[in-house]
Amino acid sequence: FEDERTRPAAELLARVPLDVPRVVVDLGCGPGNSAELLVQCFAAAQAVGFDTSPAMLATARQRLPNTRFERGDIAD
Numbered sequence: 001f002e003d004e005r006t007r008p009a010a011e012l013l014a015r016v017p018l019d020v021p022r023v024v025v026d027l028g029c030g031p032g033n034s035a036e037l038l039v040q041c042f043a044a045a046q047a048v049g050f051d052t053s054p055a056m057l058a059t060a061r062q063r064l065p066n067t068r069f070e071r072g073d074i075a076d
Contacts, residue, residue: 002033009034013041021045027074032060032067039067050074 024042026035029049039047047064050072051057060069 006033006037010037013037016041018042023048026050029060029069030056032063032069035060035067035069036064039064 021042022045024038024045024047026032026038026047026049029035029051030053032049035047035049038045046068048068048070049057049060050070051060052071052073054071057069057071060067
């Protein structure tokens with residue numbers, strides 16, 4: 001279901017009016033599929049993803065080894 005889960009993020013990202021952000025953040029990054037969109041769209045930006053699940057973070061790190069992923073809760 002990756003395509004179905006990533007489609008809303010891609011549609012939202014298409015509406016972001018930033019050309020060259022310095023930092024992009026994926027809150028609740030899961031396995032990194034939305035973070036991958038951020039990295040592709042904003043290649044010059046520093047990207048970081050946050051999630052509470054160690055398993056999801058491990059998957060995201062495998063998917064995007066050059067992207068920073070940290071354990072964290074959106075509420076914090």
